[in-house]
Amino acid sequence: MHADPLRLALLYGSDRPLRFCDTVAAWAQARATALGGWSIQRLDPATPAGRDGPTLLRRVREADAFLVVTPEYNHGYPAALKGMIDAVYTQWQAKPVAFVSYGGMSGGLRAVEQLRQVFASLHAVPLRDSVAFVNARDQFDPDGGLPRDNPAHEAMRLALARLHWWASALRSARLLTPYDAAA
Numbered sequence: 001m002h003a004d005p006l007r008l009a010l011l012y013g014s015d016r017p018l019r020f021c022d023t024v025a026a027w028a029q030a031r032a033t034a035l036g037g038w039s040i041q042r043l044d045p046a047t048p049a050g051r052d053g054p055t056l057l058r059r060v061r062e063a064d065a066f067l068v069v070t071p072e073y074n075h076g077y078p079a080a081l082k083g084m085i086d087a088v089y090t091q092w093q094a095k096p097v098a099f100v101s102y103g104g105m106s107g108g109l110r111a112v113e114q115l116r117q118v119f120a121s122l123h124a125v126p127l128r129d130s131v132a133f134v135n136a137r138d139q140f141d142p143d144g145g146l147p148r149d150n151p152a153h154e155a156m157r158l159a160l161a162r163l164h165w166w167a168s169a170l171r172s173a174r175l176l177t178p179y180d181a182a183a
C-alpha cells in the first residue's frame with residue numbers, strides 16, 4: 001500500500017450495447033483496487049462524460065497513468081476509443097499506458113500493437129506488459145469472475161506493478177521539469 005495514491009484512468013475501448021468490455025474492465029478495476037496504490041476513475045465512451053471534450057481533457061490531465069481495456073474488431077481497435085484519444089492532446093504526454101485486450105483468437109494483440117503506435121505519437125509511454133484474453137467469453141464465469149488459476153491474474157499484477165513504477169517516476173519528472181520545457 002502506498003501513502004500517496006497515483007491517479008489511474010481506466011479507458012473503456014468499446015461503446016457497444018451489451019459489450020463484453022464491462023466484464024473485462026470490472027475485473028481489471030477490481031484487480032487494481034485489490035493491489036492498491038491507485039485512485040481510479042473511468043473514461044467510458046458509452047457515457048455522456050466519455051464523449052464530452054472538456055470533461056475528457058480534465059480527466060486525462062488529472063491522471064498519472066492509463067489502463068486501456070480494449071477489444072479487437074477486424075484487426076483493429078474501436079473507433080470509440082480513438083475518439084476519446086483524439087479529443088485530448090498534450091494531456092497524454094509523459095504518462096504511462098498499459099493494456100488489457102480481449103477478443104477471439106488474437107486476444108486483441110493487434111489492436112494493442114496499433115494503440116502503442118498511437119500513444120507513442122502523443123508522447124505517452126506505452127508499456128510492454130499487457131494482459132490478453134483469447135476467446136475471452138470462454139475464460140470468465142457467467143457472473144464475471146475469473147477462475148483463480150487463470151494466468152491473467154499474475155499478468156495483471158505484473159502490468160500494474162510496472163505501470164505504478166512508471167507513473168511514480170514520470171509524475172516526479174513532470175513536477176521537476178514540465179515536459180514541454182524539454183523541447
Ligand SMILES: Cc1cc2nc3c(=O)[nH]c(=O)nc-3n(C[C@H](O)[C@H](O)[C@H](O)COP(=O)(O)O)c2cc1C
Nearest residue numbers: 014016019020021071072073074075103104106107
Ligand atoms: C465484426 C466483428 C469483428 C471482429 N473481429 C475480431 C478480430 O479481428 N480479432 C479478434 O480477436 N476478435 C474479433 N472479434 C471478436 C470481438 O473482439 C469480441 O466479440 C468482443 O467481445 C467485442 O468486444 P465488446 O463486446 O466489448 O464490444 C470480432 C467481432 C465482431 C462482431
